[in-house]
Amino acid sequence: MTLLEVKGLRVEFSGREEPVRAVNGVDLEIERGEIVGLVGESGSGKTVTSLSILGLIRQPGRITAGSILLDGTDLRTLGPEQLRAIRGARVSYVPQSPRGALNPLLRIGKQMENILVSHGEGGRQATAELRRRTVEMIEAVGISDPQRALRAYPHELSGGMAQRAVIANAMILRPDLVIADEPTTGLDVTVQAQILDLFSERVREQGAGALLVTHDLGIVANYCTRIAVMYAGRIVETGPARAVFQRPRHPYTVGLLRSVPVLGQPLFSMPGQAPDLRALPSGCAFAARCANVLPECAAVPPPWREVAREAHRFLCHLEDGAPL
Ligand SMILES: Nc1ncnc2c1ncn2[C@@H]1O[C@H](COP(=O)(O)OP(=O)(O)O)[C@@H](O)[C@H]1O
Ligand code: SF4
Ligand SMILES: [Mg+2]
Structure with missing residues (x-):
């Protein structure tokens, strides 16, 4: 499925x-x-x-x-x-800014443990087991000194390290998406x-x-x-x-x-x-900017076109798309 x-x-x-x-x-x-x-x-x-x-x-x-x-x-x-x-x-989320995703008042390790606990993984699991999971995850995101990172507050980490911690948070429950x-x-x-x-x-x-x-x-x-x-x-x-x-x-x-x-070519914008x-507009939303616009584009919604055998689709009045 x-x-x-x-x-x-x-x-x-x-x-x-x-x-x-x-x-x-x-x-x-x-x-x-x-x-x-x-x-x-x-x-x-x-x-x-x-x-x-x-x-x-x-x-x-x-x-x-x-x-x-x-x-x-x-x-x-x-x-x-x-x-x-x-x-x-x-389903988990890695947002643009790690600063917004991490709680500034809690150590990284505590935040990860809280995620496990809030999804029912605390309970009978001993603290040692929660620790083991957080260390394993923080190592999996390439942080070489896990104990130190887990004890750190978000502001003590560089931008790259903080984003690694956010990814660790996003992955620790092994989400499907x-x-x-x-x-x-x-x-x-x-x-x-x-x-x-x-x-x-x-x-x-x-x-x-x-x-x-x-x-x-x-x-x-x-x-x-x-x-x-x-x-x-x-x-x-x-x-x-x-x-x-x-x-x-x-x-x-x-x-x-x-x-x-x-490199070496003028920048196209x-x-x-x-x-x-x-x-x-009632037709194609790109019509006002399109170099290949057709008379019907502004008023008639474009259809989906399939590129044979490729699971490749595009939404346009041009049967084969823009000429290259
Ligand atoms: N809270 C909001 N109130 C009003 N309009 C919003 C709000 N959030 C997003 N939009 C509108 O939705 C459109 C799409 O935004 P967004 O999904 O953030 O774009 P992207 O992530 O592609 O840059 C934007 O043009 C914005 O005007
Ligand atoms: S040619 Fe395609 S992309 Fe361009 S305006 Fe028409 S429908 Fe839109
Ligand atoms: Mg955006």
């Missing part, structure tokens, strides 16, 4: 004005053992999609449609207690690579599935088996990472790939801006 199957997800933020349609019909699947890269410009709905899967959308936000199936169970039908039990144990939202933004490039190496190792070793949210296509190329490209609250192209990088079809994906700096999510 598919580990995660998101179907027709819609999320709105309402206020006094027209609602902000942050997510507009997202379909997303993740199998065990795969790392799916979710990419798109800032504001495209990546975080809102992630928080929806975790059941963490709060007022004034609201999921207005769709289903979020984890091993066939729709998380939208569960109550707050059931969701809380699932979070951490079956891990959602990491820009987990290495703000870290040095070398630390970034170390963190992503260990993240993908942990995911694979535990047989979990992962959603890796990033705006960095290099990260997707190195760590993801599949890619989902998001624009204005929709996935506009998805497929095996290799196939999409080799022959992107959606004009937006082509633009994103062209925006990756290449995509013209225009993302549309106002309060007033989306």
